[in-house]
Amino acid sequence: xxxxxxxxxxxxxxxxxxxxxxxxxxxxxxxxxxxxxxxxxxxxxxxxxxxxxxxxxxxxxxxxxxxxxxxxxxxxxxxxxxxxxxxxxxxxxxxxxxxxxxxxxxxxxxxxxxxxxxxxxxxxxxxxxxxxxxxxxxxxxxxxxxxxxxxxxxxxxxxxxxxxxxxxxxxxxxxxxxxxxxxxxxxxxxxxxxxxxxxxxxxxxxxxxxxxxxxxxxxxxxxxxxxxxxxxxxxxxxxxxxxxxxxxxxxxxxxxxxxxxxxxxxxxxxxxxxxxxxxxxxxxxxxxxxxxxxxxxxxxxxxxxxxxxxxxxxxxxxxxxxxxxxxxxxxxxxxxxxxxxxxxxxxxxxxxxxxxxxxxxxxxxxxxxxxxxxxxxxxxxxxxxxxxxxxxxxxxxxxxxxxxxxxxxxxxxxxxxxxxxxxxxxxxxxxxxxxxxxxxxxxxxxxxxxxxxxxxxxxxxxxxxxxxxxxxxxxxxxxxxxxxxxxxxxxxxxxxxxxxxxxxxxxxxxxxxxxxxxxxxxxxxxxxxxxxxxxxxxxxxxxxxxxxxxxxxxxxxxxxxxxxxxxxxxxxxxxxxxxxxxxxxxxxxxxxx
Numbered sequence: 221x222x223x224x225x226x227x228x229x230x231x232x233x234x235x236x237x238x239x240x241x242x243x244x245x246x247x248x249x250x251x252x253x254x255x256x257x258x259x260x261x262x263x264x265x266x267x268x269x270x271x272x273x274x275x276x277x278x279x280x281x282x283x284x285x286x287x288x289x290x291x292x293x294x295x296x297x298x299x300x301x302x303x304x305x306x307x308x309x310x311x312x313x314x315x316x317x318x319x320x321x322x323x324x325x326x327x328x329x330x331x332x333x334x335x336x337x338x339x340x341x342x343x344x345x346x347x348x349x350x351x352x353x354x355x356x357x358x359x360x361x362x363x364x365x366x367x368x369x370x371x372x373x374x375x376x377x378x379x380x381x382x383x384x385x386x387x388x389x390x391x392x393x394x395x396x397x398x399x400x401x402x403x404x405x406x407x408x409x410x411x412x413x414x415x416x417x418x419x420x421x422x423x424x425x426x427x428x429x430x431x432x433x434x435x436x437x438x439x440x441x442x443x444x445x446x447x448x449x450x451x452x453x454x455x456x457x458x459x460x461x462x463x464x465x466x467x468x469x470x471x472x473x474x475x476x477x478x479x480x481x482x483x484x485x486x487x488x489x490x491x492x493x494x495x496x497x498x499x500x501x502x503x504x505x506x507x508x509x510x511x512x513x514x515x516x517x518x519x520x521x522x523x524x525x526x527x528x529x530x531x532x533x534x535x536x537x538x539x540x541x542x543x544x545x546x547x548x549x550x551x552x553x554x555x556x557x558x559x560x561x562x563x564x565x566x567x568x569x570x571x572x573x574x575x576x577x578x579x580x581x582x583x584x585x586x587x588x589x590x591x592x593x594x595x596x597x598x599x600x601x602x603x604x605x606x607x608x609x610x611x612x613x614x615x616x617x618x619x620x621x622x623x624x625x626x627x628x629x630x631x632x633x634x635x636x637x638x639x640x641x642x643x644x645x646x647x648x649x650x651x652x653x654x655x656x657x658x659x660x661x662x663x664x665x666x667x668x669x670x671x672x673x674x675x676x677x678x679x680x681x682x683x684x685x686x687x688x689x690x691x692x693x694x695x696x697x698x699x700x701x702x703x704x705x706x707x708x709x710x711x712x713x714x715x716x717x718x719x720x721x722x723x724x725x726x727x728x729x730x731x732x733x734x735x736x737x738x739x740x741x742x743x744x745x746x747x748x749x750x751x752x753x754x755x756x757x758x759x760x761x762x763x764x765x766x767x768x769x770x771x772x773x774x775x776x777x778x779x780x781x782x783x784x785x786x787x788x789x790x791x792x793x794x795x796x797x798x799x800x801x802x803x804x805x806x807x808x809x810x811x812x813x
Contacts (some may be wrong), residue, residue: 228474230482237665238481244712247559248632251666254560263663266565267335272692275421276398276414278325280747284399306360319699321760329425332673334661337426338720341380341433346714348372353707362705364444369703370690375649377434384426391419437725440730442752444705449793457650457783458792461694462498462507464776465741466515467491468549471523477763478518480772484764486529492798494762495535501539501797507778510538513741513759514698516580519556520573525580532584542593543585543643546577547698547742552659552668563663570624570663571631573724575619578634581641582607589655591642597683599642606638636674645691650783652688656679656697658719658740670682671699671719671742686733692789693732694781696739700758701725702751704743706768710729717743729754735787743767746775746796755791762799774799 235241236250349372356364397420398413468477469488477484501507517524532539551573555561563569581589586604593600600606607613612630619627639657660672685693699719703709719725729736732752744767746760757779760766765773776799780792 235481237478237685244553250639259562269330273414274328276418279417304394342720343715345376373437377430381430384423444751447748460507461779462510465513465759468518468684468763512544515549519553520550525576554665571628592680623789651692658697658699669717690787692787710775
């Protein structure tokens with residue numbers, strides 16, 4: 221009897237999170253109907269209202285303290301001893317409580333910017349950039365693309381600076397800064413004063429941040445151009461790096477990836493082929509290292525990570541050379557079947573996704589990746605040793621087994637502490653690798669792809685670069701640092717897939733451009749370019765191919781880098797290895813973007 225269906229070929233349920241099946245509008249509409257309206261206000265209160273209240277209370281306390289201190293000084297005229305004693309007590313209280321309070325207030329303002337201002341700023345900036353590019357027409361040149369984008373960035377910064385100043389002056393003129401009156405303290409008055417002060421702080425900080433972004437845009441130089449091979453000294457040391465990205469491993473034999481749905485490849489055979497081709501390369505032209513720039517899994521599930529580890533067990537030589545960074549699909553996809561589902565900030569779900577990533581990091585590269593000591597800026601223990609110190613392993617196991625609160629809290633502290641991971645240069649290798657986590661904190665599947673690198677990570681990365689002045693570095697992260705110099709990229713991709721503080725990252729690595737190459741994935745584009753002397757290598761998806769080439773024809777790069785004097789590193793040549801079929805040959809890289 222002829223079967224009327226095949227369960228192996230998937231069905232509509234495999235396309236629910238795919239923007240290709242019903243379009244992005246259909247995906248957003250589905251998310252709106254499935255949106256949890258109970259969790260949404262809780263998340264809003266946690267990430268918007270609570271930080272605003274903390275910032276407002278801090279300003280009120282600072283103003284109140286200032287008035288008390290001035291009163292103490294005025295008392296010194298009539299009663300010097302009492303005035304001095306009162307001033308000394310206030311000064312001691314400020315030294316004891318002031319620094320933690322200022323840190324808490326600063327963190328609260330930062331939280332507001334990360335969650336609210338940065339994403340909106342990126343959306344406005346990219347919209348203005350797109351409009352500016354349209355004025356040049358279809359025959360737009362790379363220099364005109366760069367000019368249009370700079371104009372859009374400057375206009376966005378000026379708009380936000382003006383909006384911040386307008387908010388500041390409107391609230392200041394209507395209410396003025398609020399103080400806490402000890403004689404009339406009650407919850408409603410405290411909340412009102414805190415919100416008014418928060419608006420003042422919010423307006424001022426937005427204006428300052430916008431002017432800072434404007435200064436960065438004006439001072440950062442360098443046209444984004446496509447990479448072209450240049451004559452190099454063949455006698456210089458050369459290294460070969462295999463660069464894979466966006467494996468999107470699924471946990472089922474017949475599973476489909478959420479982005480492509482049933483239009484894309486089924487199961488993990490494409491990744492098995494990639495590993496086979498890497499193993500074949502090792503036999504003839506060995507690679508020094510294999511770097512995978514994120515999205516190892518499709519949704520960060522336990523089964524997907526188990527599949528990844530099982531695959532690597534069959535290729536032990538590759539596993540010893542492989543390092544990876546987490547991608548948004550590894551830690552930020554809440555539910556691959558429900559675009560409207562949210563995670564509460566204290567729920568176990570995101571902690572478990574990070575824990576699974578941490579388990580894999582430890583198993584694959586834990587003995588050769590080191591933590592940066594945030595106090596000294598020097599390298600501390602290896603990831604393997606760090607996770608087993610001070611009872612961390614026991615607390616993290618309690619998260620895995622019970623979803624315990626102490627395990628979730630430990631996971632947050634560990635995750636914030638371990639990045640950037642650093643694999644330092646060795647005698648056999650004259651270069652080091654810095655592994656960044658570029659995933660923004662998000663608890664909503666539809667916003668999972670936005671990137672952000674914390675200031676603490678950037679400071680630690682800069683300290684590593686400063687402490688090793690003659691060492692070349694490969695920096696690996698998931699999100700792109702610059703927008704591709706292609707005017708036809710959709711506005712949705714520019715906004716929803718952006719690294720929102722990319723200018724901060726570019727400013728951090730700019731002074732070390734000759735000693736750095738950057739490898740990333742995320743956008744599924746095979747593009748290699750340069751900006752301000754920094755070589756940027758964007759890898760296609762090993763499973764889903766390239767958005768700028770043939771989709772669903774997986775591929776990866778093998779880069780040859782030349783190490784020069786003074787820590788200089790340059791890209792000599794590169795080749796794309798196609799993995800759509802087991803017998804496809806590698807071919808020289810040609811720009812398709």
